[in-house]
Amino acid sequence: MVDVAAIAGVTTMTISRYLREPERVSPLTSAKIKEALDSTGYTPNKQAGGLASGKSPVIAAVIPNVGNTLFAETVQALCDVFHGSGYELLLSATNYDLEREEEQVRAMLGWLPAALIITGRRHTDATLQMMRNARDRGMPIVEIWDKTTRPSEFIQVGFNHQEAGVLMAKHLIERGYTDLAYVDSGVPDDFRAHERGLSFVRHAKAAGCTATTIIAPRGEPMAAGRATLRTLCGGSLPRALAFANDHLAVGAYLHAQSVGLAVPDTVAMLGFGDIALATELGSGISSVATQRHQIGFATATRILQELSGAAASTASLPPELRPEVIHRSST
Amino acid sequence: MVDVAAIAGVTTMTISRYLREPERVSPLTSAKIKEALDSTGYTPNKQAGGLASGKSPVIAAVIPNVGNTLFAETVQALCDVFHGSGYELLLSATNYDLEREEEQVRAMLGWLPAALIITGRRHTDATLQMMRNARDRGMPIVEIWDKTTRPSEFIQVGFNHQEAGVLMAKHLIERGYTDLAYVDSGVPDDFRAHERGLSFVRHAKAAGCTATTIIAPRGEPMAAGRATLRTLCGGSLPRALAFANDHLAVGAYLHAQSVGLAVPDTVAMLGFGDIALATELGSGISSVATQRHQIGFATATRILQELSGAAASTASLPPELRPEVIHRSST
């Protein structure tokens, strides 16, 4: 910056001002600075800037797994919205491990990000402590992909997984099935999937149905779905299956196709997530649409709003992200 | 840090040292510092640290689209390897737009990242200039998902797309097909897909086959694949189709199933990317395996190597990431 200033014949202060509030620099000076800037290929050092100003144009996001389509699309939406707003995205993956989440959050907060996006509402005590501290210092903290029924201490952009579980049970019951099972994710810390399962089973039983939970093996999810159905075929096969996610459902559906099991006549299947494939496969797999892109979009929008100083009261609430069963032919 | 130092009864320098080189602090002092650290919940300010040390524990990655499974898995691998190494990942998405890429690179370089990961080898002149400058200052720059046959000015971790195109053509020719077509991606800036297509067609023609290129519509790729096949069925259907990516192939495959077109007897299909679904669908779609996880892994490993000061000569070359046709039943 010193070089640029020397070339333009001004002080660094003027350069700095030109970069942040160009309207406060005279047109003549601006022209000189512009030229100097081009000739040097200057890139402002953001660390120095952040240190001096106490803010940093970074937004931190902590996600279980970027490789998962659901989260990947949410992240993509974040990138899209933040692009052009001047914020960068600092990303980290926890691999569904709360300890690792804690480390990541600690590391990210060291960057004094303008906001923190974190997945879900379950965190270690230490993580929660850090989140509260940060919030109290004015940092917007958004929990995504979950939503409690009562008001929460952080902003939440997502939906209620208990309701989602009930929704799944209701759908199957309405379609006339009474012998149900929930195929749960094999990932121990995938709390949201387990939560849907619990309330699925609870609701189904309360409605007088048979309902059990089956845990899919870990590993590649489609293969796990396939394996689960294979195992079930060995014993007693429930009349209708609700899956923790579409990948499991797809795997099971494909297995059914390959062994000639009729869907939904012999076994009905309901997925969760509504990935593109659910529409395309066979005559369509019924699934719960979750608006994963919308979650990213709403989160980013809400954060930008908060950061631009819109009072919490005026800040419009995130749009309703209520999940919805998309009925296709597998149920 | 001043507070922590006061509580522990030492100077900030000792705290700083404890955090970075704990073995150089006496056990007694360490214990006190540890306690002070816990009691305050101190989080080091990374901007200040970076500014002072001239390095920053961040690695920048510029990717076309995080929502795409291929890149998402690469990114996931990056996260996994960098986790624990002390580096964070600064991520941005270009949406296959070189202008946007330029902006992003400029913004990211402002963080003085320890390394830069960028997708592909085509960039605007300004981007290239920035990359060269950075490299000359010692920053490892890695171009991923591509590889030129000649030595390149940057580190490349990926494979050669011309060879991949030839590979696809060869596979189909070996299987006895002579009336071929390449279904290209509808994304104009997906250069790598176009490049595979060009050499696919060139090789096929040189081998005496008929070969054309068909451009898939933009939009959701499976739907695009389906639409492409539907269109082709209206006119003359080539005997074998090579697709720019597996999503297109899957869409087309599903369309074939739904209209009762025999695969591969009426039309053969070869995908690219080898996503999990290619294995699972029907009796399997032949596809080119690209080791997308491996690309992330090799990139991260290589970068850590360079950063740990391993001389360029000793740094082991990234493992061979040669694509490979996985033959299943669709060809």
Add this chain to the structure above:
DNA sequence: TTGAAAGCGCTAACAG
């Protein structure tokens, strides 16, 4: 409209 001075929180280099 521009500049001067001070300092953000940390670490490098050296001294003790």
Add this chain to the structure above:
DNA sequence: CTGTTAGCGCTTTCAA
């Protein structure tokens, strides 16, 4: 093993 000094590159605040 621990402390002192200086300064990273920028922005804030105030003065001209």
